[in-house]
Amino acid sequence: MSTSLSGPGSATQAPGREPVRSGLPRKSRTARNHAPITATGLVVKVVLLGLVAGIAIWAAFPLIEAEHWIGLGILAVTTAVLFYLYLGRRHIPAKYLVPGTIFLIAFQVFPVLYTASTAFTNFGDGHRGSKQDAIVAIQTSSVKQVPGSTEYSLSIATKGDDPATGALVFLLSDPKTKEVFAGDAGGLRKLDPGQVEASSLTGKVTAADGYTVLNIGQASVRSKEITDLIVPTSGGAIRSNGLTRAYEGKAVRAYDAGCDCVKDTETGKTWTADAKSGAFVAADGERLTQGWKVNVGLKNFSRVLTDPNISRPFFGTLLWNFAFAIGSTGLTFLLGMAIALALHSPRMKGTNLYRVLLILPYAMPSFAMLLVWRDMFNTDFGLVNNLFGLGVDWFGQAWSARAAVLLVQLWLGYPYMFLVATGALQAIPRELTEATSVDGASPWQSFRSVTLPLLLVALSPLLIASFAYNFNNINAIWLTTEGGPFPADNPTNGATDLLITYTYRLAFGAQGAEFGMAAAVSIFIFAIVATVSAISFRRTRKQEEVYS
C-alpha cells in the first residue's frame, strides 16, 4: 500500500513543500488556486489527523506488549502514509480513495482472508493454541499433591529489605512440628527458631532475620514470580497455593522432547504427538484433551463433501434455503409494493397516518419480535391458535413450520419494501402513466409495461441484497423454530434449516466449537451466494440497458 501511494521522487521532498517542478505543475497550481486554506478546513484536518495519531498510539501499546512486531509495523506504515498524504497538497485522488481502501481492507478483505485461512486448520475447542500451550496445560493440570506430604503455611519474603526487587524466598512453617524452612529454587533450608517470629495461632512466619516478609498487597505485585518459584524436594517440589499456603506437589505427566511425547510417571503410559490431528495420542487410541492448532489441509472441505451426515441432507436444505430466501424477498416485495401503490394513488386520503402505522413493524427490534412470534405460534398457549380457534401444531410439522417462518418474515420485512418502493414510485414521472392512459392502456397494462419495469430498475439491486441477506438469515430461523421440526431419525437436519443454521449446529453443536469446519462451510455458502448474486446483477444490467 505504501509503495503505491508515495510516488517517485516524493521521498526526497518534505511533505507540504512546493511540488517538484517536473511533476504536474499545472494541476497543483490550479488546485492551490481553487482551494484556499480556511479555518474550518484546518480545524477539521487537525482534529481528524489528531484522532488518527491518537488511535495509532492507543493501538501501539497492546501490540508492543504482545510483541506483535508485524502488526506494529503495519500500524506505523499506515499512520505515516496517512500523515504524508494529508499534510501534503499532492495526491488528490489518493486523498479520496485511501480512507475507503483502509476500511475495506480492515473490515472486508482481512476477515475474508482470515476465514479462508482458518478453513485449512482444526482451530476450535481443544485446538486453540500452540503445541507449547498444550504442553504447559497438560503438565500444570497433572500436578498432584504428594500423598501424605505436609501442607505448609506460607509467607512470601525477600532476601534483603526491598520488597519490590529482592530475591523471593518462601518461608514455610510446618503446622504440626512448628519447624520453619526457607525455600527457593536451590532447595529447602531449615531456619533456626531463634531467628524467626511466628504467629502462635497459625504458625505463619511474621518476621525472620535477614528476610523481609511481604504482605499480600506487596506479594501480589510479584504474582508471576511466585507462581514460577518451585522449591525442589526429594519427593517432588513445593509450590505456592495462593499467597498463604504451600504444598508439596508433583507433575505426574511430563513432556519429553526426545520422543516428542507425554509420559505419565505413575502409570508409565505415553502419548505421542500426532502432528496431523494436533493431539497427543496413546497407542490404544486415547487422546489427551488438550490439543493444539495444526494445519489440516483440505480435510474440512473434503468432510463437507464426503460426510454422509452433511452431504445427504445438503440438497434438500439448499432447495428450502433458496425457497426461503426467494419467498422472503418476493413476498415482502409484493406486499410492500402493493401497499406503496395503493398509498401512491392521488385519491388516497390520510396517507401519512397509514405510512406511520405501516412502518411500525420495521421500527421494532426484529430480535424481540421473532421471539414474540415464536410464542404466538405455540400450539396450546399461542395467540394464533387461540385467536382462530385452531389446534395446529405450527412448529411441529414441516410445511406449517415453513409457512409460519415465511409469515413471520413477511411481517418483519414488508415495511422495508414499502419504504423503498414508495421512494422509487415518487421518482417515476406521472406523465408516463398519464401518457399510457391517453393511449388507451388499462391501469394494469400501464403498471405492467411502464411502472413495474421502471420500479425494478431502481429496486433490483435492493432485491438482490435482500436475497443475499435472507439466504444467510440465521436469526429468522434460530430464534423461531431452531431449524425444526426434526425428523425422528435425524436430529441434525430439520425442515426449516437453512444452510447457515445447519452448519452452525454442525460446527458448534458437537463436542465444542469447530471454527475450522465452520469456516470451510461458510466458504461454500459464500460461493453459492456470490454465484447467484453475480448472475442476478448481470441480468439487472441488461434490464437497465433496455429501460434507461
Next chain:
Amino acid sequence: MRIRTAGVVAVLGLALAASGCGGSGSDKPAAKESATKATGGKLVIWADDKRTAALKPFADEFGKENGVTVEVQAVSKDLQTNFVTASQQGSGPDVVVGAHDWIGNLVQNGAIDPVQLAAEQKSAFNETAIKAVTFNGQLYGVPYATENVALIRNTELAPEAPKTIEELVQTGKKLKAEKKASEILCLQSGQNGDAYHIYPLYTSGGGYLFGTAANGDYDPKDLGVGKPESIAAFQKIAKLGEKGDGALKRSITGENSIATFTGKKCAFLVSGPWAIADAKKANIKYDISPVPGFAGGKEAQPFVGVQAFYVAAKGKNKALAQEFVTNYVTKPELAVALYQAEPRPPALTAAFDQVKGEDPDLAKFQEAGKNGQVLPAIPAMAAIWDPFGKAEAAIIGGADPAKTITAAGKTIAGQIK
C-alpha cells in the same frame, strides 16, 4: 505559507493525540487505584450479572484487607465462550465464576488450572459438590452452590405429594376434568426437547447417559443413549406424551412452564430453585418434593449442577487468584451472601446450615437432589444435549421410541471424539 500550515497541523495533531491517548487509556485506572490507595496487584473476576452484584462487597473487602485492587466484571452473555476466547488472547480475568459442567471444555482449552484444597477445607463441602468439580482426578474449582430440579406442587390443587408419576398423572387428569387446571404437568420440553428437565424420568425408566470409568469419572466410550435401557425408558415416557396421557407436551416450553404454574393452570411443576421467586410473587401455596419415578421403576435421579469459582490458567495474577479462591471463597459468609443474591443451596455445609433455618425450601430441594447424578462435565456431554432433546421432543410428539433413540445415539456417538 504551506510549510506553516503543515507544521500547525502536525503540532496540533500530535498535541491532540497525546491528550487523547492520555485521557483514553492510561490515566483513569491509575487515578482510581490511587483513590482506593491500593498499592498491590489487581485481581479481575468475571461473573454473570446477578452474581457480580453479590460478589462486589466481598471483593471490595478482600481488596481492602489485603491492599489489592479487585475488579468484578459482569459478562451477561456467553460467559464461558467469552472467557475461553479472552484467555486465549491473554486478556482474560484471573478468576471466573460458572457452572461445573464447563470444566471439560475449559480444561481442553487449557483455560483453567487445578486448585489445591487442604483435606479439612474439602470436608467442609457437600460431597456431591466436590465430586462435581473433580475432573480427571483433579479438583478444578471451588463450589459455592448446588442446584437440581424437584417437583413443585400447588398445595391448594394437589395437597398430597405423589409417590409415582402415575399417581401424579391421575391427580392431574382429575383436576383437568374438574376444570381446576388445564394441564396435567408443567415439565418444559418445547419443540426441541429439554434433556435437563426430562432426565429424572429417563433415569427412572432405567436409562443412563454415560457409564462410569474406573476412576469414578463418566466414561464417554460407554454411551447409554441408543442402548436397550434407553429405549425402554423412552417407551415409558412416550406413554406420558401427546399421544398417551398428555402429561408431557411440546407446547410447554422454558418460557411458559413457570408462568403456567404460577397462573394456576397446572398443579405440578418440575423446576429448580430459580422458580421459587416467581411462585412466591404469585402467592401460590406450594410444597417441594422429589420428582417421582415410574411405578415399579428405578429411582428418579435429577441432574445435580454446581456453581463454582475457577482460577484462570492464563490470568495475570494467578497467586492472588488462588489466594482468593482457595482461602476466601471457602468462607461461609460469602456463600450466604451469594445465596441471598439467588436462592440456591450453598455447597458449604456450614453456610447451608446457617440459611436452612430461615428457608425450609432449601432443605427440600437438597432432599430432592440427594440421590441425584452429577451433571457430566466431560466435553462429550456437549454432544448429548441437542440430539437427546430432539429425540425427547419427537417421542413426546408420538414418534417411535426405538427408531428415534437409536438414531439419536448414532448421532451422539458420531460427534464424540
